[in-house]
Amino acid sequence: MDLRIEPAGALKGKYSVPGDKSISHRAVMLGAIAEGDTLIENFLPGEDCLSTIDCMRKLGIEIEGPDNAVVKVHGRGLDGLAEPEDILDAGNSGTTMRLLLGILAGQPFFSVITGDASLRRRPMARVTEPLGQMGAQIEGRQGSNLAPLAVRGGNLTPFFLNSAVASAQVKSAVLLAGLYAKGATTVTEPYRSRDHTERMLEYFGADVEVNGNHVWLSGRPCLKGQKVVVPGDISSAAFLIVAASVVPGSDIILPGVGVNPTRSGILDVLWEMGADIELLDRRDEGGEPVADIRARYTGKLSGVTVGGETIPRLIDEVPVLAVAAALAGGVTIIKDAAELKVKESDRIATVAAMLGMFGADVEQLPDGLLVRGGRQLKGAVCESHGDHRIAMAAAVTGLAAEGETVVRGAECIDVSFPGFETIIKSILK
Numbered sequence: 367m368d369l370r371i372e373p374a375g376a377l378k379g380k381y382s383v384p385g386d387k388s389i390s391h392r393a394v395m396l397g398a399i400a401e402g403d404t405l406i407e408n409f410l411p412g413e414d415c416l417s418t419i420d421c422m423r424k425l426g427i428e429i430e431g432p433d434n435a436v437v438k439v440h441g442r443g444l445d446g447l448a449e450p451e452d453i454l455d456a457g458n459s460g461t462t463m464r465l466l467l468g469i470l471a472g473q474p475f476f477s478v479i480t481g482d483a484s485l486r487r488r489p490m491a492r493v494t495e496p497l498g499q500m501g502a503q504i505e506g507r508q509g510s511n512l513a514p515l516a517v518r519g520g521n522l523t524p525f526f527l528n529s530a531v532a533s534a535q536v537k538s539a540v541l542l543a544g545l546y547a548k549g550a551t552t553v554t555e556p557y558r559s560r561d562h563t564e565r566m567l568e569y570f571g572a573d574v575e576v577n578g579n580h581v582w583l584s585g586r587p588c589l590k591g592q593k594v595v596v597p598g599d600i601s602s603a604a605f606l607i608v609a610a611s612v613v614p615g616s617d618i619i620l621p622g623v624g625v626n627p628t629r630s631g632i633l634d635v636l637w638e639m640g641a642d643i644e645l646l647d648r649r650d651e652g653g654e655p656v657a658d659i660r661a662r663y664t665g666k667l668s669g670v671t672v673g674g675e676t677i678p679r680l681i682d683e684v685p686v687l688a689v690a691a692a693l694a695g696g697v698t699i700i701k702d703a704a705e706l707k708v709k710e711s712d713r714i715a716t717v718a719a720m721l722g723m724f725g726a727d728v729e730q731l732p733d734g735l736l737v738r739g740g741r742q743l744k745g746a747v748c749e750s751h752g753d754h755r756i757a758m759a760a761a762v763t764g765l766a767a768e769g770e771t772v773v774r775g776a777e778c779i780d781v782s783f784p785g786f787e788t789i790i791k792s793i794l795k
């Protein structure tokens with residue numbers, strides 16, 4: 367599908383962003399292995415989270431919905447999953463595959479998990495190795511690095527993982543497997559990655575302790591089904607916040623967006639660049655911090671250097687941050703972000719190619735991007751590369767560029783932000 371974009375009129379008023387993808391996945395998974403029902407409100411009905419529901423159904427869990435973003439999971443307890451009769455399909459979703467591998471590692475049955483062409487190229491050894499050390503047998507191409515992966519789980523022993531990457535998917539896979547091991551499992555990571563698994567495990571009744579970059583979990587807890595109200599996804603909100611920051615006259619409110627500090631790096635960096643963003647009515651909902659976000663055009667963004675502990679706090683927002691950088695004055699350097707190469711596309715290469723099509727000055731670095739901002743951008747025909755974040759970043763660039771932009775392969779936007787196209791069409795001049 368082609369998405370056609372023209373220079374935008376100002377973004378004005380309230381826009382609602384769909385539920386958080388990371389939290390929606392986790393609510394279904396924990397709901398499935400908890401005792402009793404879990405009611406999820408504001409669930410993200412994006413393709414990725416639908417893949418998680420589909421896999422859980424194949425594992426014998428009855429799930430109602432999504433119906434108006436409400437999902438009911440009839441949990442069967444820690445040992446209630448059934449051997450799937452068919453291959454589990456994680457689609458385009460790295461989170462589904464890596465977190466589910468953690469759960470499958472603890473099951474006394476055989477399962478096979480695969481995904482689409484993009485996911486079958488993404489590295490899985492980062493989870494299959496520690497899960498193997500915990501006692502699961504996992505086989506796949508390239509030394510169990512590439513899906514399809516066949517898992518024979520069960521009889522896990524507790525583990526101490528000192529992870530080389532700050533990855534919430536790695537941390538979560540080991541913690542979910544740790545639920546099935548008698549004793550304590552701990553994970554240490556170089557920088558703190560998103561902590562939704564830790565927060566939700568505690569909310570469902572597990573014994574979890576977090577100390578800086580270390581997480582400790584006691585195995586074999588009794589998880590109890592809960593009501594989970596999913597906050598709006600800050601990763602989706604970021605596209606509208608950047609759009610409002612670069613399109614003259616804009617002033618928007620995004621109600622009920624998650625502002626968990628392990629996710630809000632994009633706000634910190636946009637503030638540093640000079641963006642006008644306010645957090646209103648800050649509150650806590652179901653163990654997650656939430657706020658209404660107001661973003662206004664300022665007309666004077668400037669370049670920044672971003673790296674280190676900030677990167678895991680905005681990893682999925684780098685494509686749209688690069689758009690802001692191309693429209694800002696001065697140089698922006700994004701470093702320590704080699705993880706971008708193993709997302710739905712190689713996002714260092716695809717962001718540079720996409721912005722280059724608009725006439726922006728962008729250089730690829732081995733671990734990030736160098737953007738020399740301030741050029742007048744010209745509408746372009748660009749490819750999504752099957753990557754939802756690249757498609758949406760291109761659309762936002764098109765709003766601020768001269769002339770028409772066409773985003774090819776824009777159907778992938780439904781992976782994380784169904785409704786994006788409707789919002790964008792409503793603001794075209």
Ligand SMILES: O=C(O)C1=C[C@@H](OP(=O)(O)O)[C@@H](O)[C@H](O)C1
Nearest residue numbers: 388461532533534535536681682
């Ligand atoms: O745990 C999660 O929900 C996610 C973790 C991040 O991946 P990594 O763990 O690979 O950094 C992120 O990029 C992904 O979109 C969602």
Ligand SMILES: C=C(OP(=O)(O)O)C(=O)O
Nearest residue numbers: 458459460461682709755
């Ligand atoms: C990297 C992403 O997701 P996943 O790893 O779940 O495919 C993303 O949504 O940008």
